[in-house]
Amino acid sequence: MKKLIRGLDEFRRTYVHDHQELLEQLSHGQKPRVLFITCSDSRVAPNLITNTDVGELFVIRNAGNIVPPFGAANGGEGGTIEYAITALGIEQVIICGHSHCGAMKGLLKLNKLQADMPLVYDWLKHAESTRRLVLDNYPHQSGEELIETLVAENVLIQIENLKTYPMVRAKIHQGKLNIYGWIYEIETGEVLAYDAKTHTYLPPQSQLLEEEVSQGVRSCDLESEMTSDNLKSVRAKLEALLAVTPHSPGAAQLAIRSLKELFEEASEFGMATRELRDYHSLFAEPVQTWARKVYARVN
Numbered sequence: 001m002k003k004l005i006r007g008l009d010e011f012r013r014t015y016v017h018d019h020q021e022l023l024e025q026l027s028h029g030q031k032p033r034v035l036f037i038t039c040s041d042s043r044v045a046p047n048l049i050t051n052t053d054v055g056e057l058f059v060i061r062n063a064g065n066i067v068p069p070f071g072a073a074n075g076g077e078g079g080t081i082e083y084a085i086t087a088l089g090i091e092q093v094i095i096c097g098h099s100h101c102g103a104m105k106g107l108l109k110l111n112k113l114q115a116d117m118p119l120v121y122d123w124l125k126h127a128e129s130t131r132r133l134v135l136d137n138y139p140h141q142s143g144e145e146l147i148e149t150l151v152a153e154n155v156l157i158q159i160e161n162l163k164t165y166p167m168v169r170a171k172i173h174q175g176k177l178n179i180y181g182w183i184y185e186i187e188t189g190e191v192l193a194y195d196a197k198t199h200t201y202l203p204p205q206s207q208l209l210e211e212e213v214s215q216g217v218r219s220c221d222l223e224s225e226m227t228s229d230n231l232k233s234v235r236a237k238l239e240a241l242l243a244v245t246p247h248s249p250g251a252a253q254l255a256i257r258s259l260k261e262l263f264e265e266a267s268e269f270g271m272a273t274r275e276l277r278d279y280h281s282l283f284a285e286p287v288q289t290w291a292r293k294v295y296a297r298v299n
């Protein structure tokens with residue numbers, strides 16, 4: 001407790017002192033752009049991992065980042081979602097699961113929970129679809145691998161649950177609401193985002209790039225600057241990465257991270273749209289193979 005009280009003081013002296021204008025502005029009202037639904041787990045810190053400021057994320061947290069289906073329970077989630085979408089006009093929702101989730105582990109020992117923690121047992125019933133889907137479809141998995149699959153499938157089940165809310169349905173129909181599924185990995189700080197086309201979790205940057213290319217946002221042609229040494233070096237590294245075959249999940253993860261960084265550098269140094277797109281399609285298949293190796297996911 002002492003630590004927290006010292007922290008309050010430190011917070012006022014440093015953060016509040018340095019952000020007076022922002023805090024004054026926020027005192028008149030909030031305009032968060034994102035509803036972030038994640039687990040209560042202390043190791044997941046939404047603002048920290050997304051490097052966002054106060055006022056930017058509207059957050060719902062509970063054990064297992066669960067969204068009870070519409071009408072199933074009134075534990076606060078439904079009302080908070082309704083407020084976020086209707087009153088705040090939020091158009092982006094992220095449901096973020098995480099590695100080593102205790103709630104997902106709980107799904108595997110429901111009988112014990114019913115006796116020891118009846119309230120947790122009742123709550124986890126909202127993730128019964130996750131449990132059933134995974135046990136029926138991944139019978140060969142166990143241990144950590146099984147937990148990873150539960151985490152990954154649970155995010156997708158909760159997205160489906162979110163879609164049972166009438167105002168969510170209506171907004172999606174109008175093209176005014178996007179829902180994203182993320183998995184945060186505690187040990188690396190890495191986030192992977194669900195890609196419906198490939199039914200895998202991929203680095204979110206690769207989807208962003210794809211969106212930008214398809215929307216033609218980077219349509220300005222910077223071909224003339226392409227002779228820069230920086231760009232030459234990025235190209236060489238991309239070519240080298242193409243030749244890499246990672247043999248372990250760790251190596252695959254490293255390859256994904258390197259690729260992400262190289263794509264960031266490439267656009268930073270002004271690589272032309274066409275070349276970026278070419279590299280993107282060259283890597284489409286390897287990235288899927290790498291992501292599968294990382295998450296060992298089977299369709």
Ligand SMILES: [Zn+2]
Nearest residue numbers: 039041101102
């Ligand atoms: Zn958790």
